[in-house]
Amino acid sequence: MQLADRVSTITPSSTLAITAKAGELAAQGFDVIGLGAGQPDFNTPEFIIDAACEAVKAGHTKYTPTAGLPALKQAIIKKLKRDQGFDFAPNEIIVGSGAKHVLYLLFQALLNPGDEVIIPSPFWVSYPEQVKLADGVPVTLVTSQDHHFKITVSDLEQKVTEKTRALILNSPSNPTGMIYSKEELASIAAFCLAHDILIISDEIYEKLVYNGNKFFSIAQLSEAVKANTIIINGVSKSHAMTGWRIGYAAGEAALIKAMTNVASHSTSNPASVSQYAAIAAYNGPQESVELMREAFEKRLNTVYPRLISLPGVSCLKPQGAFYLFPNIAETSAACGFQSVSDWAGALLEEEKVAVVPGAGFGAPEHIRLSYATSLEKFEAALDRIENFIHQHKK
Secondary structure (H helix, E strand, O other): OOOOHHHHOOOOOHHHHHHHHHHHHHHOOOOOEEOOOOOOOOOOOHHHHHHHHHHHHOOOOOOOOOOOOHHHHHHHHHHHHHHHOOOOOHHHEEEEOOHHHHHHHHHHHHOOOOOEEEEEEOOOOHHHHHHHHOOOEEEEEEOOHHHOOOOOHHHHHHHOOOOEEEEEEEOOOOOOOOOOOHHHHHHHHHHHHHOOOEEEEEOOOOOOEOOOOOOOOHHHOOHHHHHOEEEEEEOOOOOOOHHHOOEEEEOOHHHHHHHHHHHHOOOOOOOHHHHHHHHHHHHOOOHHHHHHHHHHHHHHHHHHHHHHOOOOOEOOOOOEOOEEOOEOHHHHHHOOOOOHHHHHHHHHHHHOEEOEEHHHHOOOOEEEEEOOOOHHHHHHHHHHHHHHHHHHOO
C-alpha cells in the first residue's frame, strides 16, 4: 500500500516506545523499574473521581460543544485569573483531548507548507513531529548544559527567517526541568513581537516547581505579549489525570476558532465525562496539587546527589517538571558503547531499568529519568545503574 509522504517523515515517540518495551519485559515476569513515563505515579484525587462518577450517573455522556463544555471553559478562565491574573473570554479557550492534541490542532490551524517553527533543543519529542505533520518545518535551536538549556535573543537571530511563524517555549521544560526567569522571557518576547513570531507557551508543568523557584508565564509581561502568545496547559501533570486526556489552549479568538474547526472534523469534543472531572479539578480544592509537588521535590532532593555521584555523569539540578536529564556520554564511552542509545538499550536488557535515550529529545548525549515514581524504586534503579556501569566500565 502506498502511504502519504508525511507519514514517512515521522519518528515514533521514544518515550512511548521505551514504556512499551519495559511493559513487554514486565509481562514476561521480569522485575522492571520504569523511569521513562511522563506521568505522576499518584492516583487522581478522589473528589475528581467522584465528580466523574456523578456525571456518568446524571447522564452526562453525550456529545458536548467541540471546543469544550461552557462550564469547563469558565473553570479554565477562573483558573487563569486566579493563577496569573489573566482575563480570557470563552471564545479564546479551546479544550482538547490532552495538551498534545491541542498542540496538534494548533499546528494544523496555523501552518502553511514551508512555514517554520523554532524549537529549542532539548525538546519534547512530539514538537517537531507535529510541525512536520502540518507540512511545516521544525527549526531546531540547540542549547547547551553550560547555558542551562536556555535560548537567548542572539540565538534566535541566527535562526529567524521570513518563513518563521512561531517559537515554542516549554517552561518548566520537559526534559531538562529548566525554568525561564521573567527577565529572560522579556527579551525573548520583545524579539518575537518585533518579528511577528507567535509564542507557543507550553505551561503543562507550571505547578511542579521546586526549591524556591518560581514559574512565570511569558504572557504575563504585557497585553501586547499576551495577544501574541497562545498558552497550552491541562490537568494531566498538575492533577495526576494523564489518562483523562484533557488539555486546553488560551489565545487569540480567530486562532482558537480555526483550531475548533479542525477539531470539529477530526475528534469532535473531548470525552464528556473527562470534562466534568476537569471542572472539579479546577474548581475544587487544590491541596492535592501541593502534596504531589512536595513529594516530587523530596524525591528530587534525595536522588539528585546520588545521580551526580555516578562516574562520568553530569546533570543540572532541575527547577521544575519531574525529570532528570543527565549527560552520560563519558560513561557510555567508558563502558564501551557506540552511543548513549545503545547504553540505554543494554541497561534495559541487563538490569531491567528503563530510561529514555536523549536522541529523541534532540540531545543524544543525554538520557531522561522520570522521578514520577516512588523513591524506593528510584533508589533501587540507581543501584542497578551503578552496578551496570561498574560491570561494563573499561
